Amino acid sequence: MALVDPIQIAIAAICVASFVLYNSREEILFRSKLLEMRSSVKKLLERRRNSRRKAILSVVELVLFFALIYLAFTMKIFWAVVVSNSMAPTFERGDMVLVQTLFVNPEKGDIVMFERGDLNLPVTHRVLKVEDGLVYTGGDASGPDARPVPRDKIIGEVVTIFGSPVVVKGVGKYFILDATQLRDITPFGQEYLFYKNLIELFRKYAIAIIVISIAAYVYLTVREFTA
Incomplete structure (x- = not known):
């Protein structure tokens, strides 16, 4: 009966262990990649959901904004x-x-x-x-x-x-004119005149202010989506 060389046994054991470890490493790497892919897909889906939610909220805000403008201008x-x-x-x-x-x-x-x-x-x-x-x-x-x-x-x-x-x-x-309290030309002097002029100025440039506000809102919304 031939004796097996211990060195050969050790080499064989090392080869088997290396093979097992290599396969285990490959399996671990594969699982890690799979988890990374799952995480990336989840993040992508979550980002899309958030973008859709933001888009819906932006549309709702714009609709409410224009509705309020309409109601105010038509005295509803x-x-x-x-x-x-x-x-x-x-x-x-x-x-x-x-x-x-x-x-x-x-x-x-x-x-x-x-x-x-x-x-x-x-x-x-x-x-x-x-x-x-x-x-x-x-x-x-x-x-x-x-x-x-x-x-x-x-x-x-x-x-x-x-x-x-x-x-x-x-x-x-500040908008009440009371003849019993008149001082100069207004019931509250220069303070009343200041607010009166301020309101008249706003009415004069109201359309321009609204257009600028809408443009700024759209710009900020687009910038948020593209960020």
């Missing part, structure tokens, strides 16, 4: 200055309330703006009841009005959020 929604305290404490003289003319269906408890023949300015009071095509109104502080208002005289309704009207306190005082 606007700010009205309160000139008396008849609705105190809900809102007071010098406040500004948000009024909309899109959906006008006066019901008890609503606050509506309407025209009255004996006054030059519209009145904003609360609806007390609606009966036979007539809207009975009154101020929270002044009480019921003397006569009801026909529905066709209702200009709009005050916008409310969770039952509370949208009010900006005190800003409207």
Whole structure:
């Protein structure tokens, strides 16, 4: 019986071990590459989802922006200055309330703006009841009005959020002309004149400002997508 040389056995063992290790290394590398590919695919899909989401949000923002511009220019929604305290404490003289003319269906408890023949300015009071095509109104502080208002005289309704009207306190005082408080040519002197001129300047260049704003928004959006 021939004896096996121990050196040959050792060499064979080393070859087998090297082969196993080599295959294991190749398998590890293959799995690593596979994981990298999976990670790359996931990142690509996530990037596409984010891009699609950003595109949808940008379109929604643009639609809302143009909708607000349309509503403002067509007076479908606007700010009205309160000139008396008849609705105190809900809102007071010098406040500004948000009024909309899109959906006008006066019901008890609503606050509506309407025209009255004996006054030059519209009145904003609360609806007390609606009966036979007539809207009975009154101020929270002044009480019921003397006569009801026909529905066709209702200009709009005050916008409310969770039952509370949208009010900006005190800003409207700069737009109220009061003959009993006249000082020079305005009720609030140079401060009032400054704000008046500022608003007139904005109205004059409103279209240019809007175009520049839209262009800047589109530029920033495109830049974000291409970054």
